[in-house]
Structures are given as structure tokens and as C-alpha cells.
Amino acid sequence: MTVLNENTETQTSAGQPRQPRPVRRPKKPLGTRAYKVFRVAALIAVVLFLVAPLFWMLLASLKTNVDIYDTAKSFIFSPTFENYANVLQxxxxxxxxxxxxxxxxxxxxxxxxxxxxxxxxxxxxxxxxxxxxxxxxxxxxxxxxxxxxxxxxxxxxxxxxxxxxxxxxxxxxxxxxxxxxxxxxxxxxxxxxxxxxxxxxxxxxxxxxxxxxxxxxxxxxxxxxxxxxxxxxxxxxxxxxxxxxxxxxxxxxxxxxxxxxxxxxxxxxxxxxxxxxxxxxxxxxxxxxxxxxxxxxxx
CATH class of the missing domain: 1.10.3720.10 (MetI-like)
Structure with missing residues (x-):
């Protein structure tokens, strides 16, 4: 009776050696993932904070003074180029x-x-x-x-x-x-x-x-x-x-x-x-x- 050593490579019924199991990569710490999420959220917040006044300025330039004071027309309004004509001409x-x-x-x-x-x-x-x-x-x-x-x-x-x-x-x-x-x-x-x-x-x-x-x-x-x-x-x-x-x-x-x-x-x-x-x-x-x-x- 032959005793197999633990270090001996096991074989399949067809006589072919089994493929080694893939090594699992260790999971990244939760802190690293949370830091990435926080960094992306902070970046988005900073960009919005800087871009929001410029976006409001661009929208207001396409409105009449009545529409600017109307909060219901903050984003949905009929654009006009009268302000630019007044400025440039x-x-x-x-x-x-x-x-x-x-x-x-x-x-x-x-x-x-x-x-x-x-x-x-x-x-x-x-x-x-x-x-x-x-x-x-x-x-x-x-x-x-x-x-x-x-x-x-x-x-x-x-x-x-x-x-x-x-x-x-x-x-x-x-x-x-x-x-x-x-x-x-x-x-x-x-x-x-x-x-x-x-x-x-x-x-x-x-x-x-x-x-x-x-x-x-x-x-x-x-x-x-x-x-x-x-x-x-x-x-x-x-x-x-x-x-x-x-x-x-x-x-x-x-x-x-x-x-x-x-x-x-x-x-x-x-x-x-x-x-x-x-x-x-x-x-x-x-x-x-x-x-x-x-x-x-x-x-």
C-alpha cells in the first residue's frame, strides 16, 4: 500500500495534474474605499460650488428681469438674447x-x-x-x-x-x-x-x-x-x-x-x-x- 505524501501532486482519473486554484487577492480595507468615496464627493461639491454661480450668471443673462425674480422660472423659461443685444450693440x-x-x-x-x-x-x-x-x-x-x-x-x-x-x-x-x-x-x-x-x-x-x-x-x-x-x-x-x-x-x-x-x-x-x-x-x-x-x- 502506497502512502501519498502531502507535498505529492494529486492527479485526476485521467492521469493529468490538477490546475492550482487561483490565489484570492485580499480585500481592500474598508477605510480605503470610504476615503475614495469621500474624495469623489468632496471634489463634486467643490466643482458645484465654483460652477454654480457661473451657471446662474449664464441663465440670468438669457432672462428678463421679471423672470429673474420669479423662482418658478429658475430653470424652465423662454430664453431671450435681448440682454446681449443691449450690451453689444x-x-x-x-x-x-x-x-x-x-x-x-x-x-x-x-x-x-x-x-x-x-x-x-x-x-x-x-x-x-x-x-x-x-x-x-x-x-x-x-x-x-x-x-x-x-x-x-x-x-x-x-x-x-x-x-x-x-x-x-x-x-x-x-x-x-x-x-x-x-x-x-x-x-x-x-x-x-x-x-x-x-x-x-x-x-x-x-x-x-x-x-x-x-x-x-x-x-x-x-x-x-x-x-x-x-x-x-x-x-x-x-x-x-x-x-x-x-x-x-x-x-x-x-x-x-x-x-x-x-x-x-x-x-x-x-x-x-x-x-x-x-x-x-x-x-x-x-x-x-x-x-x-x-x-x-x-x-
């Missing part, structure tokens, strides 16, 4: 759109021309005191400068022109660009410039041919953020602009009167202001993220 909002674009574009371009070389010098020559001054200018509330600015520029007969708007926007855009570009230049290896100088380039030539092309992503980030700030700025334009240089955020304020508020026109104008910025942010978000995180892992 009768109130000549295309002029205000051009004014906003011109001020934002010129202030951003000049801030990049001045801010990028300044940030490079502060980064490469470790100018910590200058960087501290730039940071201080970044955190100073802009409203505290409106009265001095208005006094100075009114004496210079500049209030109401594009120049004063561009200069006032550059006060905030320039420190922002310098602050972002300093971090970006810190993340670039210094050995690249040293190799270029060994090959015969001057320090300025190494900056122009090596460092500047590598910093395009950082400049794009700084420029986009500066443009968005200038496009949305209301406070500076309200005090320093004139009837011919009025920007979109100030023009929106015209729908608010002492006796009533034209909510339909106000929401249509707000939609016109918001859509270009949303499109820019949607297509340039990778540059914004890469530029804002540049230098975060250095060292």
Missing part, C-alpha cells in the same frame, strides 16, 4: 472690450520687458534686498495708492488717458512677473550659461541665447496672470479712466443705478467679461501650473 461694448484688451496687453508687455531682466539679475546675483523690496510692493494694497496717484496724475493732466491706466496696472503686474520669474530662473542650472560663456558668449549673450529661450514657459505664466489681473481690474479703472478709456469692469457698473439694477444686462455684460478669461485659462493652464511650481523642488 446699444451700449457699444466693443469699444470697452478694445480698451480692456489694449490696457491689459500693453501693461503686460511692458512689465515683461522690464521684469524679466530684473528677475534674472536678482536671481543670478542673489540680490535678496531688492527681492524683498519687490515682495513688499507686491503685498501693498493698491487702494492705498489711489489717492496719491490721482493727485499726481491730475496735476500732470494724465487722468482719463490710457497712459495712467497702463502705469497703474504695471504697479501690480511688474512685481508679480519679477516674483514668478525669479523662481523660474533659480530652477535653471547655472552650468548652461557657464558653458556658453566658455564657448565665447558674453553674459548678456548667454542670457539672450540660452536662458531666455528656456524661460518661455515662465514668461507665459507671468504674462497670462498679469493679463488676467489687468482685464479684471475694476478699482484702478474706476478712479483713473475717462469716458473714452473706460474698461469693461467699469462699464458693467453702469447697469447699477440708484433706483434699480438691470440684472439681465448686468449678467450679460459679466458673461462677456468672463468668457475670454475662461478660454485663456482653459488653454494655458499647463503653462500656469508649470510656471507657478518652477523652483519648488530646487535643492
Amino acid at each position: 446699444r451700449n457699444n461694448y466693443f469699444v470697452f472690450i478694445f480698451n480692456s484688451f489694449w490696457v491689459a496687453f500693453v501693461s503686460t508687455a511692458l512689465s515683461l520687458v522690464l521684469g524679466v531682466p530684473a528677475a534674472y539679475a536678482m536671481s543670478r546675483f542673489t540680490m535678496h534686498r531688492s527681492a524683498l523690496v519687490v515682495l513688499m510692493a507686491r503685498v501693498i494694497p493698491g487702494v492705498s495708492l489711489l489717492v496719491p496717484w490721482y493727485y499726481v496724475f491730475s496735476n500732470l493732466k494724465m487722468v482719463g488717458g490710457f497712459e495712467v491706466l497702463i502705469l497703474s496696472h504695471m504697479f501690480v503686474a511688474l512685481p508679480l512677473i519679477v516674483y514668478i520669474m525669479m523662481s523660474y530662473f533659480d530652477s535653471l542650472p547655472l552650468e548652461l550659461e557657464e558653458s556658453a560663456q566658455v564657448d565665447g558668449l558674453t553674459p548678456i549673450g548667454a542670457f539672450q541665447r540660452i536662458t531666455l529661450p528656456l524661460s518661455v514657459a515662465g514668461m507665459a505664466t507671468a504674462g497670462i496672470l498679469s493679463f488676467i489681473f489687468s482685464w479684471n481690474n475694476f478699482m484702478f479703472a474706476l478712479v483713473l479712466s475717462g469716458s473714452k478709456t473706460k474698461t469693461l469692469p467699469v462699464a458693467i457698473f453702469d447697469f447699477v443705478s440708484y433706483a434699480s439694477i438691470d440684472w439681465g444686462g448686468l449678467m450679460a455684460a459679466a458673461t462677456v467679461v468672463t468668457i475670454p478669461i475662461m478660454i485663456i485659462a482653459l488653454f494655458t493652464q499647463k503653462y500656469i501650473v508649470s510656471g507657478m511650481t518652477a523652483g519648488a523642488t530646487k535643492g
Whole structure:
């Protein structure tokens, strides 16, 4: 009588060895599953919290003022484009759109021309005191400068022109660009410039041919953020602009009167202001993220 060992492979009646049973994977802990559910629910809640005002603004822009106040017509109503016709045709909002674009574009371009070389010098020559001054200018509330600015520029007969708007926007855009570009230049290896100088380039030539092309992503980030700030700025334009240089955020304020508020026109104008910025942010978000995180892992 033959005794089979426990380690001996059992055979079927056909003489073929049995297939080993599949190993069961251990079940994931309940805490991990609950955490995933909580994370998805929190993400949905945050998205709804951010999107709900924009969705309400879009719906209100397609309603009359009577329908906006009627809660029964919150989602089911007869849409109308009268508000957009009032904004774009009768109130000549295309002029205000051009004014906003011109001020934002010129202030951003000049801030990049001045801010990028300044940030490079502060980064490469470790100018910590200058960087501290730039940071201080970044955190100073802009409203505290409106009265001095208005006094100075009114004496210079500049209030109401594009120049004063561009200069006032550059006060905030320039420190922002310098602050972002300093971090970006810190993340670039210094050995690249040293190799270029060994090959015969001057320090300025190494900056122009090596460092500047590598910093395009950082400049794009700084420029986009500066443009968005200038496009949305209301406070500076309200005090320093004139009837011919009025920007979109100030023009929106015209729908608010002492006796009533034209909510339909106000929401249509707000939609016109918001859509270009949303499109820019949607297509340039990778540059914004890469530029804002540049230098975060250095060292």
C-alpha cells in the first residue's frame, strides 16, 4: 500500500495534474474605499460650488428681469438674447472690450520687458534686498495708492488717458512677473550659461541665447496672470479712466443705478467679461501650473 505524501501532486482519473486554484487577492480595507468615496464627493461639491454661480450668471443673462425674480422660472423659461443685444450693440461694448484688451496687453508687455531682466539679475546675483523690496510692493494694497496717484496724475493732466491706466496696472503686474520669474530662473542650472560663456558668449549673450529661450514657459505664466489681473481690474479703472478709456469692469457698473439694477444686462455684460478669461485659462493652464511650481523642488 502506497502512502501519498502531502507535498505529492494529486492527479485526476485521467492521469493529468490538477490546475492550482487561483490565489484570492485580499480585500481592500474598508477605510480605503470610504476615503475614495469621500474624495469623489468632496471634489463634486467643490466643482458645484465654483460652477454654480457661473451657471446662474449664464441663465440670468438669457432672462428678463421679471423672470429673474420669479423662482418658478429658475430653470424652465423662454430664453431671450435681448440682454446681449443691449450690451453689444446699444451700449457699444466693443469699444470697452478694445480698451480692456489694449490696457491689459500693453501693461503686460511692458512689465515683461522690464521684469524679466530684473528677475534674472536678482536671481543670478542673489540680490535678496531688492527681492524683498519687490515682495513688499507686491503685498501693498493698491487702494492705498489711489489717492496719491490721482493727485499726481491730475496735476500732470494724465487722468482719463490710457497712459495712467497702463502705469497703474504695471504697479501690480511688474512685481508679480519679477516674483514668478525669479523662481523660474533659480530652477535653471547655472552650468548652461557657464558653458556658453566658455564657448565665447558674453553674459548678456548667454542670457539672450540660452536662458531666455528656456524661460518661455515662465514668461507665459507671468504674462497670462498679469493679463488676467489687468482685464479684471475694476478699482484702478474706476478712479483713473475717462469716458473714452473706460474698461469693461467699469462699464458693467453702469447697469447699477440708484433706483434699480438691470440684472439681465448686468449678467450679460459679466458673461462677456468672463468668457475670454475662461478660454485663456482653459488653454494655458499647463503653462500656469508649470510656471507657478518652477523652483519648488530646487535643492
